[in-house]
Amino acid sequence: MSFELPPLEELLAHSHVVRLPMRVKFRGVTQREALLIEGPEGWGEFSAFTEYGAAEAARWLAAGIEAAYQPFPEPLRTSIPVNATLPAVAAKDVGAVLERYDAPHTIKIKVAEQGQGLDEDLARVAETRRLYPQAALRVDANMGWDITQAVSALKALSEYDLQYAEQPVPGITGLAEVREQLRNAGNPLKIAADEAVRKHTDPLEVSRLGAADLMVIKAQPLGGISAVLDIAKHAELDVVVSSALDTSVGLAQAAALASALPALPYACGLSTGTLFSEDVCAEPLLATAGYLPVRRIEPDHQKLESLRPEEARVGWWRQRLESCYAELARE
Ligand SMILES: O=C(O)CCC(=O)c1ccccc1C(=O)O
Numbered sequence: 001m002s003f004e005l006p007p008l009e010e011l012l013a014h015s016h017v018v019r020l021p022m023r024v025k026f027r028g029v030t031q032r033e034a035l036l037i038e039g040p041e042g043w044g045e046f047s048a049f050t051e052y053g054a055a056e057a058a059r060w061l062a063a064g065i066e067a068a069y070q071p072f073p074e075p076l077r078t079s080i081p082v083n084a085t086l087p088a089v090a091a092k093d094v095g096a097v098l099e100r101y102d103a104p105h106t107i108k109i110k111v112a113e114q115g116q117g118l119d120e121d122l123a124r125v126a127e128t129r130r131l132y133p134q135a136a137l138r139v140d141a142n143m144g145w146d147i148t149q150a151v152s153a154l155k156a157l158s159e160y161d162l163q164y165a166e167q168p169v170p171g172i173t174g175l176a177e178v179r180e181q182l183r184n185a186g187n188p189l190k191i192a193a194d195e196a197v198r199k200h201t202d203p204l205e206v207s208r209l210g211a212a213d214l215m216v217i218k219a220q221p222l223g224g225i226s227a228v229l230d231i232a233k234h235a236e237l238d239v240v241v242s243s244a245l246d247t248s249v250g251l252a253q254a255a256a257l258a259s260a261l262p263a264l265p266y267a268c269g270l271s272t273g274t275l276f277s278e279d280v281c282a283e284p285l286l287a288t289a290g291y292l293p294v295r296r297i298e299p300d301h302q303k304l305e306s307l308r309p310e311e312a313r314v315g316w317w318r319q320r321l322e323s324c325y326a327e328l329a330r331e
């Protein structure tokens with residue numbers, strides 16, 4: 001950590017656990033839990049995915065503490081271009097899900113979902129293209145294909161004019177291989193690294209090896225705003241800031257990060273607030289015509305109360321804060 005850790009008791013005393021209901025299933029979940037911390041500079045979010053162990057989740061905690069205890073960086077822009085995020089829904093539901101986004105200029109479509117086939121991906125992307133002929137479309141496979149599947153799927157999906165494909169296969173060399181095979185076949189589709197950056201011990205490895213065309217960076221898993229600004233400074237690839245399905249508090253952190261990046265050539269994945277049917281404040285951080293404002297979020301006390309899960313979950317998160325705090329204190 002680049003600043004002093006506040007005392008654990010202080011963090012626990014200013015923590016609130018929430019659970020947000022989702023409109024559509026995403027990453028296999030229909031509810032999203034988070035622990036929010038109120039600090040001297042504002043609110044911070046700690047919402048490492050529940051399956052993550054303490055060492056990995058500690059990075060997310062560092063990000064939440066930083067947001068609550070440090071000022072946001074000096075912004076270079078006051079709003080952030082963002083993409084709509086389309087979960088792996090059936091083609092017939094695409095219109096209804098995307099209608100919730102206000103005039104999106106860029107849409108990210110989830111593909112390669114477990115239990116689905118390429119037919120479903122093609123139908124979902126085709127329907128999106130039909131409804132939004134002018135939008136930039138990108139796909140995210142979340143490592144769901146192997147190399148052979150990825151190359152043939154991306155060739156077929158390219159018919160709908162894609163901006164890039166995010167993490168089609170696992171690993172760094174896997175990405176390089178898919179990219180190479182597509183290029184050898186005359187297909188210049190750009191490849192973005194996400195899990196290969198987020199889950200790798202060295203987030204700059206992808207950039208150094210030139211394994212992809214761009215990098216997706218998420219503020220929480222990479223340790224917070226200043227850590228990510230530092231990664232971006234050393235990255236030789238373009239970066240896209242994306243949400244980890246955060247509440248409006250976490251989205252505000254990510255937007256603050258995006259506001260301070262010298263270059264922002266692609267729309268960021270920060271309009272996931274639309275996927276929740278409730279959020280922690282009266283005016284959630286949502287995009288207008290594909291732009292998200294850069295501002296602090298102040299949760300509503302009433303919302304914190306009504307979104308609080310059962311005691312067992314509150315206890316689980318507070319325990320998790322303690323274990324992750326111990327990890328950070330060791331550094
Ligand atoms: O980038 C976006 O459009 C939304 C965020 C998103 O897709 C996401 C959210 C939570 C966890 C993983 C991912 C991902 O990009 O793979």
Ligand SMILES: [Mg+2]
Pocket residue numbers: 140142166167194195216
């Ligand atoms: Mg991704």
